Amino acid sequence: MRKTLTKIPALLIIIIFLLPATTVKAEIPEISGSAAIAFDLETDELIFTKDIDKKVYPASITKLLTALVFSDHYSSKKTEYMLYPQEGKLVIPYAIYWNLKNIAVGTEISADDIMHALLLASLNDASTVIALNISETEEDFVKLMNEKARELGMMNSNFVTTSGLHDDNHYTTAFDLMLLLKAAYNDPWIREVSMKQSYEMKSKNETLGLLENRNKHIGLLGNIMGKTGYTGEAGRCFAGVYERDGKTIGNIILNSTNDGVNVLVFEETEKMVNAAFEEEKVIRLSKSEEVGVITVSYRPYKIVGPTKEIEVPVKSADTISYYGNDVNLSETEMDISYLDLSSDEIKENSVVGVASVQERLVTKKVDLVSTLDVEAKILKTHLFSYILIVFFTVTFVVLILIATISKRRKKAARRRRIESARRSNKYVDDSKRNRFK
Template identity: 40%
Template sequence: MKKKVITLALTFSLLFSSTALAAPAPDLIGTSAIAVDLTTKEIIYAKNIDEKRQPASITKLMTGLLLAENKKPEDNLTYPEGAKKEPDYSYGLNVHPVQAGETFSGSDAMDILLLYSGNDIAYMIADNVGGSVENFSKLMNEKAKSLNMTNTNFVTPNGLDDNTNDHYTSAYDLTLLGEAVYKNPWVKETIAKKTSEVQSSNGPIAVIENRNKLLGINGNVGGKTGYTTKSGRCLFTIYERNGRTIATVVLNSEYNFPADTKVFEDMEKLVEYSFSAEKQVFLEKEKELKSITLKYKAIPFIGPTRTIKVPVSLHKDITLYNTELAPELNYAIEDISPWKLSADKPVGKVEVKVRNYSESYELFPNISKWQIIKDNALYYLLALLVIITIISSIVIIRIKFKRKKRRRRSLFK
């Protein structure tokens, strides 16, 4: 059936006014933050999610994803001369000296990258996968584009941004990257490790620890930390709890060195809110949502063409999480005869869309075909009188004709 599609972007912020029963949104230090249900794609919490921010070492999630897509855990990666020039935290500077030409297995490189956050290892991966850091940054941005990370540009494989202002992303974009990371078995397994034993080809075994202090607590199954002077303290995490999987990001939080607790406190507040938050009614059932105009003939197939405005509504509430984002409504209205209107027969659908989340609901008319009859009662009455008049005239004419015919017969008898 042919459909007319109407797209409207509507802001219904007043319908999302908080109630006494609603859990208050967390008060975070981080200036950008987000929580997304990875199964339903619903954004549960949003704070400046599209503002461009420096991601610091969260960048290494992209570097690790490209390593997983281009190398195998048993492949050897060669440590280049340029990697030795990378600052703290670097494996060769802070764990054990490494000489150019030594190798690391892909598995150990991934562990050092994502657990220890080794800046030199990120450089090594870029050189081995892309041929150079410059070429690898192109691969990073191509991958970002394929993930629809529209507010992202990567310059370095480790997130160091002292020499550039062009290395940035957004909280929302990082959830898109995080979803890809969660789907990649190698990267997902790596960020879930608390410790790992690693070594270079000529070095001793070293034990490294995951810098994600929340790992294993209250459902935290992985994450990545980050910090530079420009970025502030940053954290990406994934939580699994009660059958749900939620990705969370906090950017530009406080780095209270040496305790380093603030960003983790931010994250705990965000996570607890995200798992306890309840949806609120966005559009109520049985209330008029919009009206559609239909054409019809007062008498089917004949008679004048008339129009009728048909209010449509929902048979169930539409509920959404209360965020700063304006939902988009996309209407698809069917071509339907007004004579077939019924309160229980849908006349189309409305799609509610918030970024990657969407759900469709059936629309039902608030009037039936009897409204047409009611609206045209006078017309039908007049039409009936005309018909009665015509029929009466025909009957009278026939009676007169028969009488006249009988008279003629009587004259000739």
């Protein structure tokens, strides 16, 4: 016998699961940035969201993608020298040749020094050095960048330049940059370089100058890495990673107001990060909360008689929660599925199904358990009839036994009489008696 499972009505599902989620919403701190995201780097959970799928310009945050492709090709040969190309002099400042030293074309600089120039001081010609030492043309290198972006899942981005200098067709989203920031954080070379306050850059033959990290939060507020960006079209941008109390949070603000001194975007980031570390999750499904009723079919008398049904309340074995941001509240769905179990397999607190919540990047699951022992409930429900069946069965068996014993006794008595008659020669069996007729 297998059970027929009935989910709770759709309206009740809406009342139980959707209503609580719509009553508690995470309020992102007020910022001027037109798009922003805060997320847990370890779990991929979104904490705060603001227009995270909106098309925006990433400016020099682009260099994180350039750095990832660079790391793919040079992480095992960081001490090798790269040649400074003529095209580097065509790149507008900030640049090595302009802000540090006017080096000659063909100058040899180690890959590690170029990575520092790219990430700390965000020097635009460093990206050109990388592109032209890996690919024939910058356009060819950009193809590698876009391939890497797709590999990371950045499906709403397109890159045209290696530095992030403006192009109308060079765009991304806050959500896509979340994927990029996480990948950069997980790259040991990029993380090692990004954590530094400053670095003395050298070529093969001379010192070029001191690189200062343009990330104003480095070493403060738990910040361990970050990348700035600015163009007139992109506004002020910042992507940073913060560690506190065993938790790692990434935060991105795009198109923040340009205050002229590049302070406002960091103030807005601080507000978001502080709030993100303190934000509590919304409970979508509580532990021991009843989520529905399943109907189990069974035969009270096993192989005979009609099929009956019993309703079994089902509860959650644990809690499912998430951050109450716009994306989670609008996209997250609860799905309930049940196992195909027979009535004798369902005990109290035995697993009968699974409830799952699908966030954009995270699936959370909890077991659904029975609130009663089905066989014990069936026994209790039909106990009187079972007693009667046992009584009549026992009575019938006893009567059969009595009849059988009586019959055997009569046969035994007859045998004894016959045997006694034979011994006294008074018995003649029927076959011999018939001979004298």
